[in-house]
Amino acid sequence: MKLKEGTVRLSEHVRKFLKDKIEKDEEKIVDLSQAKPVEITEIRKLMPCVADPSMSRIVANMTPPLGGILKILEPLFPRSRYLDKKRSLMIQKDDIIITIYSSGKVSIGMIKNETEANKVLEELRNTINEAIKIGVVPAPGEKLKTEVMEIYRYLPQTNCGICKEQDCYSFAVKLIAGEATLEKCKLLKEAKYAANQEHLQVLTAYI
Ligand code: SF4
Incomplete structure (x- = not known):
């Protein structure tokens, strides 16, 4: 088939990619x-x-x-x-x-x-x-502020200093102040801290 000027023929792979993308975007319906x-x-x-x-x-x-x-x-x-x-x-x-x-x-x-x-x-x-x-959910209300001790509770509490802070408590203080991010605590990437990481991901949304 002859293509019109300015058009391209899509391979099956690209066609499937676009179809998936459209379906994913359609998932944004929020009613x-x-x-x-x-x-x-x-x-x-x-x-x-x-x-x-x-x-x-x-x-x-x-x-x-x-x-x-x-x-x-x-x-x-x-x-x-x-x-x-x-x-x-x-x-x-x-x-x-x-x-x-x-x-x-x-x-x-x-x-x-x-x-x-x-x-x-x-x-x-x-x-x-x-x-x-x-048919309704509550309007997003004022968020409960996260306290330093809540953050500290879910940190590995090894005081290893990899995050360049003196100890885990200091790191929690920096996190609350917005002067550090969770990524700086490399220990949280370890499988044994997976649940801690999940808790911290939720808690940091409330800082
Ligand atoms: S890297 Fe993590 S475990 Fe180590 S001191 Fe910092 S916050 Fe604590």
């Missing part, structure tokens, strides 16, 4: 009236938590997936953070970190047992479904 009540359909894995082997990490599935609607649910939870890059909503609940992905996957770390996991998942489902039922 709660389009959301359907969610159900937890399965708990796929129950495995030891990397951070603390006496605790578990569970992976469940939420259907239908919330897609772009997930972003506007952030104000439903007092301590939560939506990460655009991962298209996921992280929620901090005491020592537990819940991550809901736009695909429907739900990951919960630092869970004591299956009973606790079921309770957390049920509360999560009820909170989301209540908002869907009334």
Whole structure:
């Protein structure tokens, strides 16, 4: 077929790339009236938590997936953070970190047992479904400010000095003052601090 001037023929690969991109962009729809009540359909894995082997990490599935609607649910939870890059909503609940992905996957770390996991998942489902039922989420309110000790609690507390600070507490003070970023603490990249990193990602949204 002869191409018109100024046009190019797309390879299958490029065509697929563009189709995926358009579908992803369409996921930005954020009207709660389009959301359907969610159900937890399965708990796929129950495995030891990397951070603390006496605790578990569970992976469940939420259907239908919330897609772009997930972003506007952030104000439903007092301590939560939506990460655009991962298209996921992280929620901090005491020592537990819940991550809901736009695909429907739900990951919960630092869970004591299956009973606790079921309770957390049920509360999560009820909170989301209540908002869907009334069709609104609270307006983003004033955020609870993070305290230095909250940050310190989730730092590795080795006082190794890799971040160029005297100790972890000093690093927490700098972080709260906006004079340091989490990336400076290289230890947080270690698998055993994965849950700490997740907590800190939520907490730093409240500085
Ligand atoms: S690099 Fe991390 S663990 Fe080491 S002193 Fe700084 S904050 Fe603490």
